[in-house]
Amino acid sequence: MLKHLIIFSSVLFIFTNSLFTEEKFLEGVAMTSPAGLPGMRGIPSDIPDISVVGDFYGKVSNDETDIERNKLTIREIELALQGYIYPEMRADVFLAMHKHEDHIEPEICEAKVSFLKLFDNFSAEVGKIHINFGKINKVHQHHRPYVDQPQVITNFFGDHGLVGEGAVLSYLFPLPFFAQIDIGAWRIPAHSHESEESNCENEFGLADEVYSCKLWSSFPTSEKSELELGLSGATGKGSGYTHHKDEAKVTGLDLTYKLWPSAHTRLIFQNEILYLVRNIPTGEIKRSGFYSYLGYRFNKYWSSGLRYDDAEDAFPHADDSGNLSVNVSERTKSASAIVTRDLTETTQLRLQYKYYFEGPKDVSEGYLQITFGIGPHSHLLE
């Protein structure tokens, strides 16, 4: 099966060019047209931007306990409706159909109203939002440069990352360089412990009343490079707090360096380190984790990357004497190699190989991802 999937992916990659083979040159375009009304962007219309983004995903693994193993499935279909609702106010609604184990669930992925300018240098967002914590949490899965989520994000915020319903106030500092602070207050539902499908025994995240803060800045280091720095914090209860009676704080530091050596090439070096302090009735769990990603875009169509993950989980474990201890953690270490073929800005084919050094040890995974976009789809500066 593994062999078949690898052969299939390779064939798909090779035939990418053939998909677009055309013998004829572009037809069906008018030669000239008078310009539209002054300042008008196209044909008058009050239809919002409508787009669909699909994320198909296949996985092979030598871990026989992995229920996603040797399957090619729809991970997510996202329908986006975006547009202005008032001068300097816009609404963005992202409805998603997610794959959860063997069934597909509808979900409001994000739905927010953005006040682009409240008063001088302030803006705000209200609704269900991917919280601006660190560098990658806010970025939707189909926009990330890898198939899976960095382990530390999964271990500290859960499979879907840190997503809450609430509001965030942002302030752009009037400085000669980019510096912004985002302060948010959120409500995130706890995992239902009674539910049969509950994953709260092995998934941790923040829940109940959650407060977040991110201070981020960016410095152009040359005409062709930029350094971004971010410091994030979030506090709330644990996602299983009704059962575990826990409270948690997560702090994070991120550093991203981008270099554009030529028109289509780009080097990106991105790092995030997170630190979790979780208070449970029996003590204090302190955990940390990080990922480091190095990516290079060779040209307009091909890019590759390497990612290293090292993250502790958020749970207590049995010590040598068999007693549950807050000081014992399970650590996951893995390395990934990623190759991406960009067809358009929203349509990509991606292959990823991941090897676990620790927790689970010596497990190899291969991923194939096909993401596609139909229609105008946009996100705010991330």
Added chain:
Amino acid sequence: MKKIFIFAQIIGLMSLCWISQPAAVSAKEIFVVTTTEDLADLTKAVGGDKVKVASLSYGYQDPHLVEPRPSMVVQLKKADMLVKIGMDLDIWVDSLIQASRNSNIVYGAKGYVDASVGILRLEVPEGKIDASMGDIHIYGNPHYWLDPENAKPITKNILDGLAKISPENTEYFKNNRDKYLEKLDRAIERWNEKMKSYKGTKIVTYHKSWSYFARHFDLEVIATVEPKPGIPPSPAHLNSLINLMKKEKPVMILHEIFYPEKTSEMVAKQTQTKLVILPTSVGGVKEVKDYLSLFDYIIDRITSQGGE
């Protein structure tokens, strides 16, 4: 300890705000941000010493694929006016405008200038448009600044924008524009003369960047190396392109500096056609320092390298 560190960092940044207000632009200067260096040069020509101009992108970049950078937000935050190419070429600036929280430059504000207004647009698609046509621009081919005559509507749009922001200087801007257009008209005459012998010449281009240029100088673009805009050439397409070129015998292939040259080189070699690698914008190569020298450079290259 951590809380103190965070608190100290916030206080530090806020203190910096008080002591280092962005004061690079003097009170009388209008700060204009443009999306390309071509627009920056034309804005300088109209605005003269009343404006300070910054371009968000560089001439050696592919204007379709400029990556928004947080540092661009700082420029836009300070801007009194934004001049963009429009027609969805520089659509990347939209998220930056939103992040800048600057109501002077949002769509419809007096500091928002779409330079494409009044341009006679080429290759406007009709009927249903989708990605099967490649990275097609729904409002037509956006590379209109490569027809030097289009500097006239572009500078008109810039003039209108500046006049709204600083009505007391309208005459000054108008005079600057008139003087610039006189210079431009003389240059156009010179360029037309140099390109006279190329009228009706068949050419191939890599991307559809040269449609406006070709229309102005009466060149006939018979094909593109890309099968469709933004789509890399497949072997089958290249085969049919080579056959077409052998039959039609175009004089040259015009290739933009930011696209990989390998394919065009191969096609040129197989068809014994001249390959002319050209900048499409000011700053694309170090010799091209302004809009007029962009055409000087392009036409020199075509006439010296393109052959008869």
